[in-house]
Amino acid sequence: MKWTIATLFFILPIIYITFYMYEYHKYLCKSNYDYPFQDPTLPIDTRLDNLMSLLTPEEKIDMLWMDGATPDGESPNLAVPRLNIRGYSWMGQGYVYRSASNGCNINCFSSVIDGNVSVLPQGTGIASTWNKNLIFQSGIMVSDESMAIHYNYKNRSVDYKTGASSVINIARDPRWGRVPETYGECPILTGEIAVAFNKGIMGYAQLEDTQLEYGIYKVTPIMRHFIDYDGPDNGRFSFNAIISDADLRTTYLPVWKKLIDEKAIVGIMSGISAVNGIPSAANKYLLNDVLRNEWNFTGYVISDCDPVGDIQRSFHYTATLEQAVAISVASGNDINCGPEFKLLHEAIAHGFVNLDIINSAISRGLRSRFLSGNFDPIGSDPYSSIPYSVVDSLEHKLLTKQVASESIVLLQNPKEILPFDITKIKQIAVIGPSSDDISVQAHTYHGTPSKWITTLDGIQSMALKYNVSVVHTWGASRRNTSDEDFTHALALSDESDIILFVGGLDESFEEEDTDRNTLELPGGQFELIRLIMELNKPFAILIISGSPISEPFIVSENQAALLWISYFGQSGDAIAEMLFGLTVPSGCLPFTIPMDTSQILPIDDYSMNKSPGRTYRYLDYNKAPPLFPFGFGLSYSKFTFYSKLIIFPNKINNLDIDITANISIINEGPFRAQFVVQLYYEFPNSTVIELPIRELLQFTKITLENNEQTTISFTFRVRNIPNSNRQQTPGIITFWIGNSRDRYAQATLVIDFDS
Missing domain, CATH: 3.40.50.1700 (Glycoside hydrolase family 3 C-terminal domain)
Structure with a gap:
């Protein structure tokens, strides 16, 4: 019996290799490609399996980091000349969320390397439009210019197929230095705006589409920063954010899950600070247990360009840098923006990490390269035909002006x-x-x-x-x-x-x-x-x-x-x-404007519900009335709601019934104008202190001529209201039209399972 098992272990690999070589030979006889991974007609899983079988362990490791670039902006270690794999950059552009990155970086105003581009407002300006369709068009604009430069600008300085996209951290504290880059303090508004912009970047023809127009990514956006990076910024490389699981689930995580659910995310940048004692670039709970196991995220995670070394240097979470890179990649941080992952060669030799972990990390990254067309024949990218004339064009100038x-x-x-x-x-x-x-x-x-x-x-x-x-x-x-x-x-x-x-x-x-x-x-x-x-x-x-x-x-x-x-x-x-x-x-405001700093908790306190509460969702307006509330914004024209807010049905015994909220509005003039209709909700009898007091549910931006009137309808299910599974049901929900503080029309929904 022992001889039979030993024989099988000896013979089976030979049979597998023989079969593989036979199939590979058949493929080569009928293909114009040297390897199956180069053939865009094959399924991505087939191409990925083939490429993984051809790469050496050393090559796989060297594909997991980026440091320096060739004149065309691609990291040389990501190229494999023997397989005709050209260079690439996991995060080519530094700021694709505002414009094509034409060579300028932080705080430079006249440095032009790759020509001129169209420049959008900063993040909170994007969010204050409250206009999802406009921001979707803005994403298309930026990706059009990115592709025009990528394929037409001689000696470009960066790879324009990838880029650092929006900062979707929640602006929980107005003093945080990177609030300007965010979409504000509301997870709902942030999620809607981020999805709209990313879909424009990635290559969706319409905002409502669920499939890419040409099946490949136009530009691969890297969303920042997963997940605790919300201040303080001074000292961020050694700061430890203490966050309850309730706050993680109700404030910090929902935006990321929405992007995954909407197929509007490819890459995720891990955070800078630590969460509950664990450095973000080594946080297995967040990067693996939540992202991969709970949410089935199939994209890749890349570190910011400094924090991997700080796992050992600043946080002293490991004794050596080799252990730091090992624990980072093993925890789900696939790619290193920086050179530290070079040490994975030594980490494997010392037994700190195994090749299975390396294979998982690089396969997630390589899948995204396939999905971006990076391994397809040169000239086959459907976006390579975008003419350079779109860059800084009159049409784009008008679009940036409209966003502003x-x-x-x-x-x-x-x-x-x-x-x-x-x-x-x-x-x-x-x-x-x-x-x-x-x-x-x-x-x-x-x-x-x-x-x-x-x-x-x-x-x-x-x-x-x-x-x-x-x-x-x-x-x-x-x-x-x-x-x-x-x-x-x-x-x-x-x-x-x-x-x-x-x-x-x-x-x-x-x-x-x-x-x-x-x-x-x-x-x-x-x-x-x-x-x-x-x-x-x-x-x-x-x-x-x-x-x-x-x-x-x-x-x-x-x-x-x-x-x-x-x-x-x-x-x-x-x-x-x-x-x-x-x-x-x-x-409309994407954040609350407090009276003064006495209404705000210390910046290093991450609690959302500690009195008087952070952001409009938790703020006790009696204890800390704001100067201006989240969602506030006036017009030169007068808009009036001339009907009641109608909730239909207004009594349910099933949480999965479609509910509609209808209200009629008229622009009484004297201007043709736009107006943001905002629908909020609250559970007035809630006793769960960890949940928001109130929250935005849906919004839409409309345009009405002078004296024009219309009826706005919102549709939703109670089951899909955030955190409704932890609220009083049976019970009541109050809805209103207005902003986070001011209510122009209000109605109530009764939930009664016995009715």
Whole structure:
């Protein structure tokens, strides 16, 4: 019996190899390809199995890291010349979420390597549009320009088939330096915007589609950062976030699951800090147990470009760097942005990790390369025909301007100061440090357009058409309290018919490695605003920042119009057109604006429900009433809900019944305008303190002509309401139309299983 088993173990591999070589020979006899993995007509699993069988262990390891690049932006260690495998970069572009990465990186404004590109607003500006279809079109724009550069720009500097995409971390604390890059504080809004942008990037023909238009990825987006990276940013490489499982499941994880469920994600960047004592790039629970085992994520995970080494250096989670790279890849961090995974050769030799782990990691990465067409014949990419003429084109300039326009949030407008009444204006005073400064348009991680149009540029061009003069001075500094230009600024203001102050923050106040400790305007800005207000002239204030600025005095005085816009990209003319009434504000806040920092927990406290609560979802409005609530935004036009909110049916005994919420709205004018209809819900009798008090459920952005009316319908099931399985059922759910605080119409749904 022992001889028979031994014989089988000896003979079976020979039979398998003989059969494989026979089939391989048959394939070569009828194929134009040297290897099956090169044949795009074969199933990806077949191609992947073939390639895995051909690669040596050393080659597999060297494909798991990226450090440096050839002149065309591809990592040389990802090429295998003996198999005619060309170079690749797991994360070619540094900031595909704003523009094609034309060579500029963080905080550079004029460096142009791969030509000019179209530049979108920063993340919170994208989110404040609340317009999923517009953001989907923006994703298409960026991917079109990426592919046009990739295939047409000689000696390009990066690989444009992949790129770091949106920061979808939840902006739980307004002081965090990377809030500007996020889509705000709401998991629902963040998820909808992220899905829309990614689908445009990846190659979906329509937002509603569930399959890629041509079956391959147009651009592969890498979503950031899984999952705890939400501040503090200063010290992030050694910070340990203590997060309850309830908060993980209700706040930090849902966006990522939505992207996976919607097939709108390929790569995931692991986080920087630690979660509950475990460095993010080595967190097996999150990267393997949740992502792979619970959610069936089939894409790859890549580290950020520093944290793998910090597993050992900063967190002291392992004794050696070889152990750090071993535990990282074994925990589900497949790829290393950086060179540390070179040490996997030694890690295997020392027994810290085995080849099965390496095979799992590289197979996930290689699958994405197949899905991006990287192993297909040169010239077969359906996106290679996109002409270079689309890059920085007039059509794209108009699109970036529309995104900037729809991102502007009107917070107050006493006496209808806005839009400017050109029949009563001969001179406009444009005051402020951000009025003629491209740094507040670019912020961090941005491309370089052929022209930056500042706010002042846009106003001057617009005023020229109406024979209105414009005077300008910087007025106050963002960085110091100097009053050296106050007298000049006040004199220009006093001699003008209307005053516009343009101020706020710039990247030196909020970016990577830089958090804020206040929500106030820095430098001498507030003092100059206060002095201008004493002139009692028509006055508008535009705040440019990526996160909340809170000056309650400006609001309480109710003398000046107040607008907010994020770092808005290339198109300052969008602001000018809105000021002059050619367009109408339609943006809504993607975050809460607190009164001051006394309403916010310490930045290193990750609890969501600890009093007074974080974000609109947990905030106790009685204890910490906000200056402006999440979802707030005014219009020049008057919108009225002229019917009740109708929930049908309004009583159910089955959680899987389709529910509709209907409401009628009219634009009473005087402008054609857009409006964001927001549907919220709450479980008023809830006793589960770990769950949100209230939450956005659905939203839509509509356009209505003057005096036009329409009925809006939302459809949902109670079963699909977040965390409904932990709420009071039977019980009641209250729904309302409005924003997170203000309710324009309200209705109740009764759940009674005995009815």
